Amino acid sequence: MDELELRLDHRLRSFRLSLALGLGRETLALVGPSGAGKSSVLRAIAGLLRPDEGRVALGAETWLDTARGIDLPPERRRVGLVFQEYALFPHLDVRANVGFGGRARVDELLERFRIGHLAAARPAALSGGERQRVALARALARDPAVLLLDEPLSALDAHTRSSVRGELAELLRELALPAIVVTHDFDDAAALADRVGVLVEGEILQAGSAAELLAAPRDAFVASFTGANLLPGNARPGPDGLTEVVLDGGRSVFSTDGGSGRVGVAVYPWEVAVGPTTAGDSALNHLTEVVRSVVPLGNRVRVGLGSLTAEVTAASVERLGLVPGTSVVASFKATAARLVPLA
Amino acid sequence: MSRAFGLVLAVTAALALAFLLLPVLAIFLRIPPGDLVGQLGNRAAVDALLVTLKTSAVANALILLVGTPAAYALATRRFRGRALVVTALELPLVLPPAVAGIGLIAAFGRFGLLGGTLSALGLEIAFTQVAVVLAVTFVASPFYVRAALTAFEGLDPTLVAAARTLGAGPARTFFRVALPLAAPGLGAGWALSFARGVGEFGATIMFAGSLQGVTQTLSLAIYEQFDLDFDVALAIGAELVVVSAAVLLVVKLVPAWTSSSSGSTTVFAPSASR
Numbered sequence: 001m002d003e004l005e006l007r008l009d010h011r012l013r014s015f016r017l018s019l020a021l022g023l024g025r026e027t028l029a030l031v032g033p034s035g036a037g038k039s040s041v042l043r044a045i046a047g048l049l050r051p052d053e054g055r056v057a058l059g060a061e062t063w064l065d066t067a068r069g070i071d072l073p074p075e076r077r078r079v080g081l082v083f084q085e086y087a088l089f090p091h092l093d094v095r096a097n098v099g100f101g102g103r104a105r106v107d108e109l110l111e112r113f114r115i116g117h118l119a120a121a122r123p124a125a126l127s128g129g130e131r132q133r134v135a136l137a138r139a140l141a142r143d144p145a146v147l148l149l150d151e152p153l154s155a156l157d158a159h160t161r162s163s164v165r166g167e168l169a170e171l172l173r174e175l176a177l178p179a180i181v182v183t184h185d186f187d188d189a190a191a192l193a194d195r196v197g198v199l200v201e202g203e204i205l206q207a208g209s210a211a212e213l214l215a216a217p218r219d220a221f222v223a224s225f226t227g228a229n230l231l232p233g234n235a236r237p238g239p240d241g242l243t244e245v246v247l248d249g250g251r252s253v254f255s256t257d258g259g260s261g262r263v264g265v266a267v268y269p270w271e272v273a274v275g276p277t278t279a280g281d282s283a284l285n286h287l288t289e290v291v292r293s294v295v296p297l298g299n300r301v302r303v304g305l306g307s308l309t310a311e312v313t314a315a316s317v318e319r320l321g322l323v324p325g326t327s328v329v330a331s332f333k334a335t336a337a338r339l340v341p342l343a
Numbered sequence: 344m345s346r347a348f349g350l351v352l353a354v355t356a357a358l359a360l361a362f363l364l365l366p367v368l369a370i371f372l373r374i375p376p377g378d379l380v381g382q383l384g385n386r387a388a389v390d391a392l393l394v395t396l397k398t399s400a401v402a403n404a405l406i407l408l409v410g411t412p413a414a415y416a417l418a419t420r421r422f423r424g425r426a427l428v429v430t431a432l433e434l435p436l437v438l439p440p441a442v443a444g445i446g447l448i449a450a451f452g453r454f455g456l457l458g459g460t461l462s463a464l465g466l467e468i469a470f471t472q473v474a475v476v477l478a479v480t481f482v483a484s485p486f487y488v489r490a491a492l493t494a495f496e497g498l499d500p501t502l503v504a505a506a507r508t509l510g511a512g513p514a515r516t517f518f519r520v521a522l523p524l525a526a527p528g529l530g531a532g533w534a535l536s537f538a539r540g541v542g543e544f545g546a547t548i549m550f551a552g553s554l555q556g557v558t559q560t561l562s563l564a565i566y567e568q569f570d571l572d573f574d575v576a577l578a579i580g581a582e583l584v585v586v587s588a589a590v591l592l593v594v595k596l597v598p599a600w601t602s603s604s605s606g607s608t609t610v611f612a613p614s615a616s617r
Contacts, residue, residue: 047507073513081508087502089502091523100511101509101510102510
């Protein structure tokens, strides 16, 4: 089983890119804000960027080892890299693009990616989704041992994006190669990857499955990145072993997490219930808020409240008559209130 | 006020156009077209055409074969003093032709910098066709190299990177990706450099002389025939106007043609799901 081993240390403009990871036959998503060094990691693996120090190896093959003076050029590393804007050759038709890296499997790949009917077309004549499929086929034509995808969905419109996301997830499962997907979208990462690494300013802040990251965000950045509401406040011991957080503004909420001092209360929108009055349920935390916005999102509706956002069903919106200006009570359990340290 | 200004603009534009076109038209209007074509059969005109074709062919082959990889190297590599190197390559563009001529003599002439070495090898360059080739290459190549540099610098670096990750070494990347994508820019630069080379006069007459059938190019022949037979000079002039106009047309048309073909207008049916 060829495992990709990676250790990098590289000075970027305003911070150091510094990480180490091992990757078996699984997909890792590197997520993080723009400029966090995500693409640089891919470029270093592919041989397009030479890090100040580091080692990249696939099983027994060493591609880079700065200590031993090994640095194989990109063409000698068995890597398939799909670029953010796909980087298709504009002067070559689809068949020649796919065949650039290796002719043996061209017909099979054209069919596999349903682009056979486009074989004679130039990239300029293709739609975003078609370009993406050509780019994937081209990267796979070389029979790579490692697959690297740089923002594979960001060049697509919202409609194409969700269907391509499903196809891509299926493809990655099927290939079972060490694969790294760079994205700034947590939902994409959760859909495509077995593991998610949050890269901020050159370092992996937290790594784990998408579910693990959601269940226990390590800090405020990971919490807000995974889509949580973040309510800042000060923590102190409360009754029954709970932690009481006095939010900025004076209201109090309770959490089952331990914490003290300056903290953020992270609550996911789908864990926030909305009602006309304090409901007689087990939720311990109740915040009276005014509805600011009501935005449908697929089969859910995002309800923007003063200090947080809730996600409810369209039926609930109807039943409760939620329109901007309505006064409501937002409730969530103490177990849903995760505490993260705030600087 | 605005009407008066509009009038000024129209008059100056007409004046500029008339002034620039008049000498060109005069070449064709002074004697009947039949006579003009007839004069091209003149021995001196034929010799000059052959010398020009031969020396231009060699000079342009040199410019393309050396200039293209050199420009690619300069465009894709970053090193200290690069800006200085690029500027030095452009110097011949602004150099007066007489300076180019004296410089070539000082470098390659019998008593020049390399003259001794060349003599020892049995090579005499001054006043031979080799001298014409050197003069043309010296004044014309910067036009090509500068355009090629711009064309290669304009390449999307991710396309080059993509070629490398797809298994192409630097040479294959150059031939399969960089060269075809830079081709419109290279073509335009080459056309300008070709035109400049055909028109070369000052450096050639100083370094190579004007010997009919040996070093006398079309441009030099015009100057000589102007004293001997004005009609022949006119005919050669007309010949060069046609060549120059053709070059200009190529420069204007090549980018438009390639962009329309690479932007392939073919529209395919949207990919139907199976």
